[in-house]
Amino acid sequence: MTFPLEVSELQFRYQGSETNILRGVNLKVKKGEILALVGLSGCGKTTLCYCLCGIIPHVIQGDYKGKVLINGTSASEMKLPGIATKLGIVFQDPDTQLFAPVVEDEIAFGPENLCIERDEIGKRISEVLKQVGMERYRLGSPAILSGGQKQLIALASVLSLHTEIFIFDEAMSQIDSEGKRSIKEMICQLKNLGKTIVMVEHDFENLDIADRIMVMRNGILEPYNGVLK
């Protein structure tokens, strides 16, 4: 059986560091599953996300061992543009993701690079801005939005890619309670469409939509048993 995401014996050590942050991570995520990852700050959750989306080893280098498979193909052997057609990631800090001077350009950038037709891109922009409740900011600048609003635009940009796999790395951390409710509903709709979702979370109130919760401890993943340490 091929899983959308499969990780086996993954180890990683950042350049200049003496210890491995990932020490043999094993994981299989099914199609249509919402998997939540929890763990203490600095335990390696974001590093794992970077490995899942190919940023490690393609952009960030270090000592990398083991395998990450996206739909059965090794992420380290795929090119980043190829990975982007299969997997979208929303980073922890929206400022690292947003770069365009206008919100609609920001959202159009991904689909444009996937050579999607203009009319379809226009439709997707309207659709995703509605999904995140930011329609009125379409022609505004992301630079003057609040932290939470930037996070919503980063989310919209990734949703516009229409990928099969989504990774949300604390994607709701700056969003107000009303926004969180609607994002959680949206994630459930994605699940119902058969999308595969990995969400890193510190806020346990957001975990009610997860099918499975794993905790990152000492560089490995284990089923969550109510304890983070």
Place this chain on the structure above:
Amino acid sequence: MEENNNIPYIKMQEAAFRYPKGDFVIENTSLTLFQNEFTAVTGPNGSGKTTLGKLIVGIVKPDCGSVKILNRDTREMTLGEIGKKVGYLFQNPERQLFSMNIREEISFPMEIRGIPKEKIKEKVDEMLETFSLTHLEGIPAFKLSRGEKQRLAIASILVNNPGFFVMDEPTTGLDAERKKDLSELISNLQDKGIGMVVISHDLPFIKQHADRTITLSGGKIIDDSR
């Protein structure tokens, strides 16, 4: 709203602010903040919370009206002068860290004030210990986790001994354990008499600490309760 009889630390009078080419983010707002209180500022995304915080610490100046810190208009104060009176923790701590080295990050404000080296070393050691950073001393600041960067940013602010501290979304990205540590730290600062404004939509965290809660919506204060 019940009155506070202490001397105001920060006073905002009919202050309004908008970013270039944007709508008003803060509209004619008057607000008095006291050192003996923990004031929480909450409200939906885009309601103006962060901009209010930046007005309070003089990072942005009001288009009209005034913001005064201990009776001095922020327009007449340098950021260095403000930093000695009010500390500000950015929503994203990365924005305020600039040194490669943890020790340098903490010592910088003291070095530019010409404090003797021995005193600086003593104070940095104390801050590293207080903020559980001693074991990370050899690691470049940019390699720290978000929680660690936040502790470093707070340590660098507090070496200035400000009487007031504004924190923007301090619980973002913190796990339950780190949130507990932050709560303890805030309680200690309150015990030391440091006034505090915490901008957050983490309602359980706010409820745990706040003496006063201000709710913003569309750039206006819609509720102010003690």
